[in-house]
Amino acid sequence: MWKYEKQLQYPVRIRQTNPKLAKLIITQYGGPHGEIGASLRYLSQRYTMPYPELKAILTDIGTEELAHLEMVSAIVYQLTKNLSVQEIRDSGFDTYFVDHTAAIYPVAASGAPFSAETFAVTGDPIADLSEDLGAEQKARLSYDNILRFCDDPDVIDPIRFLREREVVHYQRFGEGLRILTDKLDEKNFYAYNPSFDRLKKRERP
Numbered sequence: 628m629w630k631y632e633k634q635l636q637y638p639v640r641i642r643q644t645n646p647k648l649a650k651l652i653i654t655q656y657g658g659p660h661g662e663i664g665a666s667l668r669y670l671s672q673r674y675t676m677p678y679p680e681l682k683a684i685l686t687d688i689g690t691e692e693l694a695h696l697e698m699v700s701a702i703v704y705q706l707t708k709n710l711s712v713q714e715i716r717d718s719g720f721d722t723y724f725v726d727h728t729a730a731i732y733p734v735a736a737s738g739a740p741f742s743a744e745t746f747a748v749t750g751d752p753i754a755d756l757s758e759d760l761g762a763e764q765k766a767r768l769s770y771d772n773i774l775r776f777c778d779d780p781d782v783i784d785p786i787r788f789l790r791e792r793e794v795v796h797y798q799r800f801g802e803g804l805r806i807l808t809d810k811l812d813e814k815n816f817y818a819y820n821p822s823f824d825r826l827k828k829r830e831r832p
Contacts, residue, residue: 636694637788641705641781646720648782649706650736651773653723655789656699657733657741660765666692668746668762675750678810684803685759688796695789700731702785753811756804763797 655661669689676682707720707729715724722738733741747758770790777783 635698635701636691637698637785639698639701639705639785641702641779643779643781644708644710644714645706645779645782646710646715646718648776648779649703650718650720650723651776652699652706652782652786653703653731653734654736655766655769655773656696656703656731658735658737658739658769659745660762660769661733661735661741662692662696662699662766663733663741664743664746665762665766666690666696667743668748669759671748672755672759676752676755678752678807681752681756681803681807684799688799691792691796695792698785698789702782703731704729706782752807753804756800756807759800760797760804763793763800767793767797 657663666689669685669692673682673685673689676685710720710729715721723732723734726732735741746762747754749755749758767790770786770793773786774783774790777786
């Protein structure tokens with residue numbers, strides 16, 4: 628499925644540690660709008676997507692989210708590398724450190740661990756693509772909020788890149804939903820679905 632190149636999608640070179648900021652950024656690893664959930668959502672939805680061009684969009688974006696997972700991990704790792712006990716204590720990173728030391732663990736900024744309950748896979752193409760559009764906007768919002776707390780250009784640069792990719796993904800899912808709508812309109816899907824609707828005159832009470 629993949630041709631894997633052993634380099635990040637976008638370079639991460641952070642020179643100054645900042646565990647307090649790392650506790651915020653880790654939400655995009657395992658938080659409710661993070662990259663684990665995004666990759667699992669799209670790579671799971673692809674199997675029941677009925678049209679190959681839409682399946683391709685889900686596969687492309689789902690695998691790119693795995694690359695974003697690597698980037699977020701690299702950012703958090705570099706922000707917490709070789710910390711002293713005093714730095715850990717002063718930054719409030721001790722509550723994370725006591726359970727995980729400086730390992731990368733999928734949690735939200737609040738400390739809540741990753742849960743698959745943060746995303747949906749329905750098998751209905753309209754419902755799934757609509758969820759995907761919302762998911763990309765929530766991810767973009769999370770990166771917006773992270774940037775509000777960043778003053779290190781080494782961190783701001785890759786976070787901005789990740790934010791921009793969420794906007795691109797939103798646009799691609801929008802294209803996908805338009806493709807889907809056109810295909811379903813050809814089948815008169817919205818006007819009449821005989822499995823559920825009672826729209827024929829002879830069926831009306």
